[in-house]
Amino acid sequence: MTDTTQTIDILLLGSGGREHALAMKLAESPRCGTLYIAPGNGGTAQVGENVAIAEDDPQAVADFARGAGVGLVVVGPEAPLVAGVADAVRAAGIPCFGPGAAGAQMEGSKKFSKELMERAGIPTAAYGSFTDEEAALAYVRAQGAPIVVKADGLAAGKGVIVAETLEEAEEAVRECFSGAFGAAGSTVVVEECLTGPECSLLAFTDGKTVRPMATAQDHKRALEGDMGPNTGGMGVYSPVPIVTDDELAAMKQVMADAVAELAAEGIDYRGCLYGGFMLTPEGPKVLEFNARFGDPETQVILPRLENDLVDVMLACAEQRLDEVELAWRDAWAVAVVLTSAGYPGSYEKGKVITGIEDAEAMDGVTVYHAGTAVREDGELVTSGGRVLAVTALGETFEAARDLAYAACEKIDFEGKTLRHDIGLRALRGREAWA
Incomplete structure (x- = not known):
């Protein structure tokens, strides 16, 4: 013991x-x-x-x-x-x-992940995998648009292109094979374009037992109305109110099936498995698996977790997660990401940040640092594209959302940008995705 x-x-x-x-x-x-x-x-x-x-x-x-x-x-x-x-x-x-x-290939190789899903009978988008540009282009032309083109390996969140037209799809295939994503693009996965709201479900696992966390929904596009280029995430909330009980049960089953398949194939997976789902009319389907906590999902999930995180992580590492039951705060969490002007393109660094103490003085607010650094003179400055995630907890979704935005107003740095519509769509209900 x-x-x-x-x-x-x-x-x-x-x-x-x-x-x-x-x-x-x-x-x-x-x-x-x-x-x-x-x-x-x-x-x-x-x-x-x-x-x-x-x-x-x-x-x-x-x-x-x-x-x-x-x-x-x-x-x-x-x-x-x-x-x-x-x-x-x-x-x-x-x-x-x-x-x-071996287990990290769930994120490190989209081809590996898709093949494992196929073997485990996990619902996911139909796809083709290619190491030859002409074969990939022929597949894209046969399938038509919209279609999704993915560099197989790690590309810092930038190797996935949702192509609305055939021309965009062909350009994406050529970009992958051109070396734009380095070795990550030497194999290309082309998938059908699924429709519906997205939902993330993360789980703790020790390779045998699976303990799902709370649901979360990220906002990946840079601009309001889900416009503009994909980013690492502009805001997130937890839990996701539009998810039905049946959908949640199906997603939890997928997480268990994935870990069971890894174990059956001799892969000892201990840590966090992240399931990115699309809630399609046919039920939840997996968009991707990640081999670690999501960012910014972590910034709304962990504040709601009542367990001692050291205990949970040690239980995963020592394969005794069956001893642990997760407990969650009955609160809503909303996080708004403050970014440098120009992100996800080029941006300037070294801008002095003020107001974090004022924001954190508000009850229920935590400010998580992402792209920050402390200068030699002690000043806190920007050092990345995503600078801060301002998280607020509230008794209702609206209260948490209002508090998060009020806290964002307290914080300032030159070039501060943010989306003002984080969570708005979910407040309108499922028909907002119709």
């Missing part, structure tokens, strides 16, 4: 808003000793110790963890997982939250 009172030192990998949310939740635990974050950001520096380690260098991470006497390593982003960081950490005898390289 594991001692659930002993404090442990923890190493968290990553530098985004997701990692600030994870760091804050880990630091809340009475079991959390020293919390190291590599490389961290301006927000994580306030809850732990930022350390300079190459997060996607498996040996460097394992060596630091061993040398620092770390008792748990938590891997935030996908790149270190695909690089095999979790394998190196486990080989050093240290518990790790995050799948090994």
Whole structure:
């Protein structure tokens, strides 16, 4: 039996808003000793110790963890997982939250993920997979538009193109094979375009037991009305009011089926599995799986989680998740992302940020740092495209939404941009997607 009172030192990998949310939740635990974050950001520096380690260098991470006497390593982003960081950490005898390289293929290779779904009978979009440009173009022409073109590997959220016309689809295929996404585009997956609202369902798993989290819905487009280019996420809320009980049950079954199929194929998956779903007229279908917490979904899911996150993650790492039941706050959470002008294109850095303390003085508000840094003179400045996620909890969806936007007004930096319609569509009900 594991001692659930002993404090442990923890190493968290990553530098985004997701990692600030994870760091804050880990630091809340009475079991959390020293919390190291590599490389961290301006927000994580306030809850732990930022350390300079190459997060996607498996040996460097394992060596630091061993040398620092770390008792748990938590891997935030996908790149270190695909690089095999979790394998190196486990080989050093240290518990790790995050799948090994084999399991991380669920995100690292869209072809791998689609083939696994096929074997497991998981509902997903019809697709073709290609390593030859002419064959991919022929498939696109045969299928017609709208259609979705995806670079197979990791492309920092930019390798998915929803093509409304045949010309756009052909251009997307050529872009992938041109090397625009590096090695990620050497294999291209072409999928049917599903319709309906999107919904994310994340789950904790130890490779045997699956504990689904609360539903969330991200807003990926840069501009209001879901216009403009795709981004890493402009805002998010949890739970998702339009999801029916039957749809939720179907999504939970998919998560269990995916983990069971991984286990049946000899893949030991311990960590977070993220299911991105489209709620189609035929029922939920998987758009994609990710091998880690979502960003910005984490910033609305973790504030609602009542469990001790260190306990849950250790249970995943030590394959005793069957001992844990998740509990959730009966509150709504809405997060609005503040971005640098120009994002997701080019943007300037180094803009001084003010007003965070005023925002966090509001009851129910937490400001998660993503693209921030602390200058030598102590000033907090912008250092990325997505700068902050302003999260508010409320007794109703409307109350949480109003509070989040009121808090956004308190914060300022040159070039601050945001969407003002986060959650509005869901407030209108399911017919808003008709």
